[in-house]
Amino acid sequence: MPAAVRGAGARLSRLGATLPFLAPAQLLVLTVIVLPALHIIWLSLSTSTFGKAPVFVGLANYIHVFGDTYFWRALANTIIIVLVVVHVELLLGLGMALLFASGLPARRLLLAAVLAPYAVSEVSAAVIWRFLFDPDAGPVTMALHALGLPGFEWSVDPAHGLAIVALLSIWLHLPFTFLIIYAARLAVPEELYEAARIDGASKLQSFRRVTLPLLMPAILLAALFRYIFVFRLFSEVWLMTQGGPARSTDVVAVYLYLEAFRFNAFGTAAATGWIMVMISMILGAGYLWGLRREMRAHAA
Amino acid sequence: MPPRNPAVVAGKAIAVGVILLWSLFPIGFMLMSSLKPGQEIFAVPPRLVFEPTLQHYGALWEKWAVFFRGLGNSFIVTLGATLLTVIASTMAGFVYSRERGRALEASALFLIVVRLLPPIVLTLPLFTIANMLAINDTHLVLILLYATFFVSLGTLLMRTFIDYIPRELDEAAMVDGASRLTILWRVIRPLSKQGMLALAVFVIVYAWNEFLFAFVFTSTRAKTAPLVISEMLGSFDGVDWGVLFAASSVQLLPILIFVIFMQKHLVAGLTGGAIKG
Numbered sequence: 001m002p003a004a005v006r007g008a009g010a011r012l013s014r015l016g017a018t019l020p021f022l023a024p025a026q027l028l029v030l031t032v033i034v035l036p037a038l039h040i041i042w043l044s045l046s047t048s049t050f051g052k053a054p055v056f057v058g059l060a061n062y063i064h065v066f067g068d069t070y071f072w073r074a075l076a077n078t079i080i081i082v083l084v085v086v087h088v089e090l091l092l093g094l095g096m097a098l099l100f101a102s103g104l105p106a107r108r109l110l111l112a113a114v115l116a117p118y119a120v121s122e123v124s125a126a127v128i129w130r131f132l133f134d135p136d137a138g139p140v141t142m143a144l145h146a147l148g149l150p151g152f153e154w155s156v157d158p159a160h161g162l163a164i165v166a167l168l169s170i171w172l173h174l175p176f177t178f179l180i181i182y183a184a185r186l187a188v189p190e191e192l193y194e195a196a197r198i199d200g201a202s203k204l205q206s207f208r209r210v211t212l213p214l215l216m217p218a219i220l221l222a223a224l225f226r227y228i229f230v231f232r233l234f235s236e237v238w239l240m241t242q243g244g245p246a247r248s249t250d251v252v253a254v255y256l257y258l259e260a261f262r263f264n265a266f267g268t269a270a271a272t273g274w275i276m277v278m279i280s281m282i283l284g285a286g287y288l289w290g291l292r293r294e295m296r297a298h299a300a
Numbered sequence: 301m302p303p304r305n306p307a308v309v310a311g312k313a314i315a316v317g318v319i320l321l322w323s324l325f326p327i328g329f330m331l332m333s334s335l336k337p338g339q340e341i342f343a344v345p346p347r348l349v350f351e352p353t354l355q356h357y358g359a360l361w362e363k364w365a366v367f368f369r370g371l372g373n374s375f376i377v378t379l380g381a382t383l384l385t386v387i388a389s390t391m392a393g394f395v396y397s398r399e400r401g402r403a404l405e406a407s408a409l410f411l412i413v414v415r416l417l418p419p420i421v422l423t424l425p426l427f428t429i430a431n432m433l434a435i436n437d438t439h440l441v442l443i444l445l446y447a448t449f450f451v452s453l454g455t456l457l458m459r460t461f462i463d464y465i466p467r468e469l470d471e472a473a474m475v476d477g478a479s480r481l482t483i484l485w486r487v488i489r490p491l492s493k494q495g496m497l498a499l500a501v502f503v504i505v506y507a508w509n510e511f512l513f514a515f516v517f518t519s520t521r522a523k524t525a526p527l528v529i530s531e532m533l534g535s536f537d538g539v540d541w542g543v544l545f546a547a548s549s550v551q552l553l554p555i556l557i558f559v560i561f562m563q564k565h566l567v568a569g570l571t572g573g574a575i576k577g
Contacts, residue, residue, distance in 0.1 A: 014399070017480060021395045024388035025451045026407065032448040033414045036425035043424060099315055110316065111567070112560050113323050119559040120327065121509030123526040124548040127533055128326045131333075131541060139329075142344050171326070176570070183571030232418035235511040239530060253420045260424050261516070273421035284416040 037277070043270035054267075061271035071272065074243075074250035077162060081233060081251065084166045085173075086226045090219060092170070093177035097185045098211070118175040126239035129168050154241065158248035161241045165249065168236050173229075177222045184218030185211070227283050232276070252276055327552070334545035341541055356542035360550070367547050370528035374551075376439050377524060378507040381446035385454050385503045386496050388447065393458025393495075394484050398470065408459075411452040419449060423516045430517060437518050445517070446507045454499050457569060461495025462488060498569025501562045508555050525551045 044061055046054035065071050096114065104110055117125075132140045133152050141151035154160040188211065196206040234253035237243060243250040243258070250258075252272065260269035333341050335352040360367060396408050426445075430436045465488060473483045514524040529551060532544050559566060 011401070015403070018395045018399055018404075021391040021480065021484070022407065024384075025392040025411065025455055028384075028388060028444065028448040028451055029411060029414050032426070032444060033417055033422060036422050036429065037414075037417055039425040039429075040421060095315075096319060099312065099319075102312070104312070104316065108563075110320075112563055113320055115559065115563060115566070116323055116327055116556065118566075119505060119509075119556040120552060121526050121529075121555075122511050123509075123529045123533070124330070124552050125326070127529065127544055127548045128330050130533065131545075132326065132329065137342055137344075139344070139346050171322070179567065179570045228416065232420060234420055235515075238515075239511070239533070253418065256420055257423075260427075266424060270424055273418075273424060276418050276421055277416070280416045280418060284413075 040270045040273050043266055044274050045267075047267045057267065061267040062275075064268050065271050065275065068268075070247055070250060071252075071255055073248070074252050074255040077249060078231060078233070078251040078253075081162060081166050081169070082227060082230045085169045085230050086223055088166075089170055089174055089177040089226060090181075090223060092174055093181045093222065094215070094219065096174075096178045097182040097215075098207075100182055101185045114178065115175045117171055120172065122172065122235040123239060125168055125172055126236065129164065129240065133164055156245055158245070161245075161249040165233075165236050165240050168240065169230065169233065172236070173226065177226060180222040180225075181215060181218050184215050188214050224283070224286060228280055231280060231283060327556070330545050330552070331549050334542065334549045336542070338542070341545070356546040357550075359540070360543050360546045364528070364532070364543065364547065366523070367525065367528045367532075367550075370523050370525040371550070373439065373518075373522050374508055374524040374526070377442045377446065377522070378504055380439060380443035381450070381507040382500050382503045384443060384447040385450045386500055388451050389454030389458045389499060390462075390489070390492065390496060391484065392451075392455040393462050394480075394488055396455065396459045397462040398467070408455070411455055415449075415452045419445075419512060423513070427516060437521050437523075439522050441517050442507075442510075442513060442522060442524070445513045446503065446510065450499075450503050450506060454503070457499050458492065458495050461492050461498075465491045494565070494568065497562070498565045501559070501566045502569060505555060505559060 043054065045058060046056050047061070100107065100110070132138050133154060135141060135151060135153055135155055138151070144151045152160045152164055154164040192210050192214075193206060196210050201209065232253055233251055234257065237249060237251050237254050238257070241249045243254045247258075253276070256269050256272040256276065259265045259272060329346070332348075333346075334356055335354070336347075336350050337353045337355060340347060340350055392411075396404065427436070430441050435441045469487050469491075470483050473487055478486065509526060510524070511526050511530065514527045515530070518524065518527060525547075529544070529547050532547060533539060
C-alpha cells in the first residue's frame with residue numbers, strides 16, 4: 001500500500017529531522033545516568049574494590065546488606081525522617097498557603113522572605129544549625145535552658161540527632177512545598193467560596209468541602225516529590241552528624257557512601273544502590289502513573 | 301466583606317511574625333555574626349547592637365585563599381551547567397511541544413523515569429569512569445553532572461512554556477521555507493525567554509549550592525565554595541566561627557540577592573505561571 005509506505009517514510013524523515021534536537025538532552029541522560037545505572041547492576045553482583053577487577057559473586061552482596069544491622073538502622077532512620085519531614089512540610093505549607101491566600105499586606109515582600117531559605121546552601125545551613133544548636137554554647141540551646149527546657153543533645157542522642165536533621169531539612173525545603181500548594185490554592189475560583197457562603201457554609205465547612213478537595217492533587221504531587229527527594233537525603237546528615245554517634249544516625253545514602261568510599265566495598269554499596277533505586281521506583285510509580293495520564297491528555 | 305475581627309487580625313499578625321522569624325532568623329543571625337568583633341559571637345544572650353567589623357572577612361582573605369578559588373570554580377561550573385542545561389532543554393522542549401507520536405511520548409517519559417535514580421547511587425560507577433577518563437576534579441565533570449540532573453525537569457518546563465507560543469508562528473515561518481533550526485532560533489527563542497530565565501534560576505541556585513557531587517568528584521583543582529566551607533566546618537584544630545560565618549555569608553549573599561531579584565521567574569517556573577511573584 002503506497003499510502004502507508006509514504007506515511008511511514010514521512011514519519012521516518014520527521015524522526016530524522018527531530019532527532020538532533022533531542023540528542024543533547026537524551027545523550028546526557030543516557031551516558032551519565034542510564035549506562036552507569038546498568039553498570040551498577042553488574043557491580044552489585046560482584047566483589048570489587050577500587051582498582052581491582054570485579055569477581056562475580058551472585059546475590060552475595062544483597063544477602064550481606066540485608067543481614068547488616070547497620071543497613072536496617074539506616075533504613076529505619078530514613079523512613080522516620082521521610083515521614084516526619086514530608087508531613088510536617090505539608091502541614092506547614094498548607095497553613096502558610098491558606099494564610100497568604102486570606103489576604104496579607106506587603107504580600108510580595110513576605111513571599112520574598114518566605115522564599116529566602118531556598119537560596120541557602122545545605123552547607124551554609126549546616127554551619128548556622130551547628131552553631132545555633134551547639135549543645136554547650138548554642139544560642140538556641142541557651143534559650144531553651146533559660147526557659148527551663150532541655151536542649152538538643154544531638155551529638156550524643158540519636159533521636160535528637162535525627163530531629164535536628166529533620167528540622168534543617170524542613171527549613172531548607174518548606175519554600176518549595178509551600179509554593180506548590182499556594183499556587184493550587186490561588187487557582188481555586190473565588191466564586192466557589194461565594195457560593196459556599198451563600199449556601200450558609202461555615203469557614204470550616206468551606207475548607208473541608210471546597211479548599212481541601214481542590215488542593216488534594218497539588219498536595220499529593222508535593223508529597224510524592226518530597227518522598228522521593230527526602231528518601232535520598234545525604235548532605236544534611238553528613239554535614240550535621242556524619243551518621244554519628246557510632247553510626248546511630250546513618251541514613252541509607254550515608255550507609256551507601258560509607259560502604260563505597262570509606263570501606264571500599266563497591267559491591268555492597270552497589271547492592272544498596274539498587275535497593276534504593278527499587279524503593280524510589282515504588283515511591284515514584286504513583287507519580288509516573290499520573291504523569292502518563294497527563295501526557296496522554298496532552299497528546300490527544 | 302465580613303467585618304474585621306480584631307482577634308483574627310491579631311492571630312494573623314502573630315502567624316506572620318512566626319513565619320518571618322523562622323525564615324529569616326537563621327540567615328540574619330549568620331550575617332550579623334560575621335560582622336561581630338572577636339568573642340562577641342558567643343555572647344549570651346546574643347547582642348543586637350554591636351560595632352560591626354570586617355575582621356573576619358580580612359582573616360578569611362588572608363588565611364583561606366582556597367575559598368576564593370572555590371568561589372571562582374563555583375562560578376565557572378554554574379555558568380557552564382546553566383548554559384548546557386538551558387540549550388539542551390530548549391531544543392528538546394521545542395520538539396516535545398510541537399511533535400506528536402508514541403515514540404516521542406515514550407522518550408519524554410524516559411527522561412523523567414531516569415530522574416528517579418538517586419544521585420548518590422550513580423556516584424559509584426561515575427567515580428570509576430571519571431577516573432578512567434581523567435576528568436575527576438575538573439569543572440567539566442561537575443558541569444556534565446549538574447546539567448544531566450536538571451535536563452529532565454528543564455525539558456518539561458520548556459515544553460510547557462513553548463506550548464504557549466502559537467503554532468501559527470512556526471507554520472508561517474515554515475511556509476517561508478525556514479528550517480526547524482531557524483524556527484527555533486528566530487521564533488521560539490525570543491518568545492520563550494521567560495521559560496529560559498525561570499529554568500536558569502533553578503539551575504544557578506542548584507549548581508551554586510550543590511554539595512554531594514562536588515564532595516565526591518572534586519578534591520583540589522575544581523573544588524567549589526560549598527565544599528571549602530564544609531572543610532572549614534570539619535577542621536580538626538577547632539572551628540573558627542567568625543571566619544566560617546564570613547565565608548558562608550560571601551557564598552550566600554550573591555545567590556540570595558539573585559533569588560530575591562529573580563523571584564518572579566522562580567515563582568513562575570515552580571507554579572507554571574499561576575502566581576505573579
